Amino acid sequence: MKINWGTGVVIAFGLFMTFILYFVFEVQSNSKYDNDLVVEEYYKHDSHFQEEMARIQNAHDLKDKPAMVYTAEGLKITFPNTFASEKIKGNVLLYRPSNKKFDFNTAISLTGNSLLISHEKLIKGSWDVSMEWQYNGIKYLSKEVIYVN
CATH class of the missing domain: 2.60.40.3080 (Immunoglobulin-like)
Structure with a gap:
């Protein structure tokens, strides 16, 4: 099967979005990356x-x-x-x-x-x-x- 350039761009965007979403979930769920406010109120x-x-x-x-x-x-x-x-x-x-x-x-x-x-x-x-x-x-x-x- 031959992949044309349009399919390649869609696959590249999909992989990039997956990569970004992985890091967002990693930072939000891991306590090592604490992102508390500096001042509570x-x-x-x-x-x-x-x-x-x-x-x-x-x-x-x-x-x-x-x-x-x-x-x-x-x-x-x-x-x-x-x-x-x-x-x-x-x-x-x-x-x-x-x-x-x-x-x-x-x-x-x-x-x-x-x-x-x-x-x-x-x-x-x-x-x-x-x-x-x-x-x-x-x-x-x-x-x-x-x-x-």
Whole structure:
């Protein structure tokens, strides 16, 4: 049987569509390819964007800013000595862009003027650190990206 060029084109399209559909079903059914949303309630989160920007600006305007440094012990967040540590309230969200199962939230409880998040809680890779805190009635938001080796 001889196949003409029209039949060949139809067969090629059919094989291509089968190839694409196979990968679509593979990605949707395999848990290795996790495609969750970054933020669960996107529109609710987006409606507070202006407030978030004001808190980021408050943190940016500080003369002495808190420092986030990854050391051998873990993530160390150090507040300047100009802040009274007992007046600082808030929490630190560590967000893992590759897998939300590793995300966690820690309340700010300072020892001296610093907070240490143990390296045992942090797996290797990139982390987005978002620190929401309040001092003397003013709200602040500090964001950084750290990489754990």
